[in-house]
Amino acid sequence: MTRKMKRFITLRLNGEEREVAVLPNRTLLEVLREDLRLTGTKEACDDGSCGTCTVLVEGTPMRSCLLLAIQVQGKEILTIEGLAEGEKLHPIQKAFIDHGAIQCGFCTPGMILTAKALLEETREPSDYEIKRAISGNFCRCTGYNKIVEAIAAAATQMKGGR
Amino acid sequence: MRLPYFDYYEPATLEEALALMAEYRGALRILGGGTELLSLMKFGLRKPSQIISLGNLSNLRGISSEDGALRIGTMTTLAELSASDEMRRTFNAVHEAVESVAAPPIRNVATIGGNLCQNSRCLFYNQSEVWREERPPCFKAGGDVCLAVPGGKKCFSVYQGDLAPALMGFGTRIKVEKKGSSRAIPLEDIFTGEAEHPMALSNDELITEVLLPVPEGKVGSAYRKMRMRSAVDYPLISVAAVLSLNGRGTIGKARLVLGAAGPAPSVVHEAGAMLLGKDPRDIEPDAVGQAVAKAAQMVNNLEIPASYRRRMIPVFAGRAIEAAIRRAQEKEKT
Numbered sequence: 001m002t003r004k005m006k007r008f009i010t011l012r013l014n015g016e017e018r019e020v021a022v023l024p025n026r027t028l029l030e031v032l033r034e035d036l037r038l039t040g041t042k043e044a045c046d047d048g049s050c051g052t053c054t055v056l057v058e059g060t061p062m063r064s065c066l067l068l069a070i071q072v073q074g075k076e077i078l079t080i081e082g083l084a085e086g087e088k089l090h091p092i093q094k095a096f097i098d099h100g101a102i103q104c105g106f107c108t109p110g111m112i113l114t115a116k117a118l119l120e121e122t123r124e125p126s127d128y129e130i131k132r133a134i135s136g137n138f139c140r141c142t143g144y145n146k147i148v149e150a151i152a153a154a155a156t157q158m159k160g161g162r
Numbered sequence: 163m164r165l166p167y168f169d170y171y172e173p174a175t176l177e178e179a180l181a182l183m184a185e186y187r188g189a190l191r192i193l194g195g196g197t198e199l200l201s202l203m204k205f206g207l208r209k210p211s212q213i214i215s216l217g218n219l220s221n222l223r224g225i226s227s228e229d230g231a232l233r234i235g236t237m238t239t240l241a242e243l244s245a246s247d248e249m250r251r252t253f254n255a256v257h258e259a260v261e262s263v264a265a266p267p268i269r270n271v272a273t274i275g276g277n278l279c280q281n282s283r284c285l286f287y288n289q290s291e292v293w294r295e296e297r298p299p300c301f302k303a304g305g306d307v308c309l310a311v312p313g314g315k316k317c318f319s320v321y322q323g324d325l326a327p328a329l330m331g332f333g334t335r336i337k338v339e340k341k342g343s344s345r346a347i348p349l350e351d352i353f354t355g356e357a358e359h360p361m362a363l364s365n366d367e368l369i370t371e372v373l374l375p376v377p378e379g380k381v382g383s384a385y386r387k388m389r390m391r392s393a394v395d396y397p398l399i400s401v402a403a404v405l406s407l408n409g410r411g412t413i414g415k416a417r418l419v420l421g422a423a424g425p426a427p428s429v430v431h432e433a434g435a436m437l438l439g440k441d442p443r444d445i446e447p448d449a450v451g452q453a454v455a456k457a458a459q460m461v462n463n464l465e466i467p468a469s470y471r472r473r474m475i476p477v478f479a480g481r482a483i484e485a486a487i488r489r490a491q492e493k494e495k496t
Contacts, residue, residue, distance in 0.1 A: 136265020
């Protein structure tokens with residue numbers, strides 16, 4: 001009988017250092033939602049197909065359901081909770097609201113974080129580049145058009161201001 | 163879906179990793195990016211008691227050029243392959259195959275070694291534990307029936323990797339290491355051709371490098387894949403075409419590889435031979451495609467019927483050949 005060994009890991013989570021004790025078989029998604037109570041990151045298929053659990057690891061979108069928490073020891077993680085500055089929404093969040101790109105809202109955190117990673121890399125993405133970037137994120141409500149419009153609008157706005 | 167408990171190791175050197183593999187043979191699994199392993203574990207299809215992560219072995223990650231070949235470390239992510247200019251320029255088929263794997267966030271994590279070593283799949287195997295508990299275990303699950311083919315005497319699961327067929331088109335070799343020894347073998351040799359146990363590597367062996375030879379001459383290549391949704395999804399059949407044009411503009415060398423149509427990708431030599439010496443205008447893609455389809459071993463165990471998949475092989479083979487020829491001709495002009 002083996003003894004189950006927890007390990008301490010440090011995450012740079014939404015700009016703050018957080019230390020958590022985790023078993024090796026816990027996914028990052030479970031640790032974020034259950035231990036750290038950051039339920040903005042959603043769990044849907046839990047199998048890597050749908051993209052609702054997307055978080056940014058060192059700025060890169062990844063599936064938190066298919067990452068062990070111990071795999072991201074020491075890494076910088078951004079979840080949807082870390083995006084707004086207090087009451088001030090991030091331009092992508094604002095664009096999603098203004099363009100009706102949110103219906104049930106379940107895919108929204110993953111969509112917005114994926115869009116953020118895209119816009120950090122590509123300041124003026126084409127519609128094709130936007131569609132390609134969010135191709136791993138399922139939305140069952142909007143039909144995607146409004147999401148693509150929102151991301152394009154956010155790109156325009158972010159280029160001008162911040 | 164919770165992952166069962168396992169002991170987790172993060173060796174700091176390759177030697178340490180190989181020593182652990184020798185020690186825990188059988189009970190352990192290697193974690194590259196984890197997109198395949200963790201998914202299978204969530205379905206109860208893998209139950210390792212030890213997991214060895216290769217995440218710390220940074221010397222297994224990256225692409226370098228050496229002795230007329232690209233040397234790709236096993237932990238190189240698909241996103242890194244996709245961003246490589248050399249890949250885009252010289253190895254169109256491989257580049258297209260990489261870009262067609264799952265979705266961008268998966269490619270940010272998934273590794274080339276993990277992609278090659280993925281398990282074969284079947285609609286009657288890749289199901290939840292609850293679903294499988296209602297039925298007798300199939301061959302692949304250690305039982306003695308096939309749930310896809312009533313009365314079937316063996317497993318018919320399908321190897322649905324995208325990278326292997328494209329890499330095989332270029333005559334790729336791989337470096338396999340284990341404690342105390344190392345060998346380089348053709349990529350074809352990692353497959354048994356038996357769906358129940360598709361990989362020929364033993365439990366203490368690790369793919370450490372993929373050696374992709376840079377082809378000489380005017381080479382064009384393409385990878386075409388049929389799937390349900392173009393944004394994600396495994397191939398339901400796929401074809402890689404790699405060919406070169408000689409001085410007179412006729413086809414000098416040709417390799418056609420069929421994927422997702424059996425327990426391993428297959429290089430269809432008969433079909434490739436039909437292209438040799440031909441002027442591209444004289445090729446009948448459908449006839450060549452029919453020859454490619456002869457290598458298929460398919461039953462009704464994926465999302466669409468085998469009969470339809472079989473009929474689509476000549477279509478996708480034709481598209482791959484056409485694109486490969488066009489690319490080779492474009493090289494001719496420059």
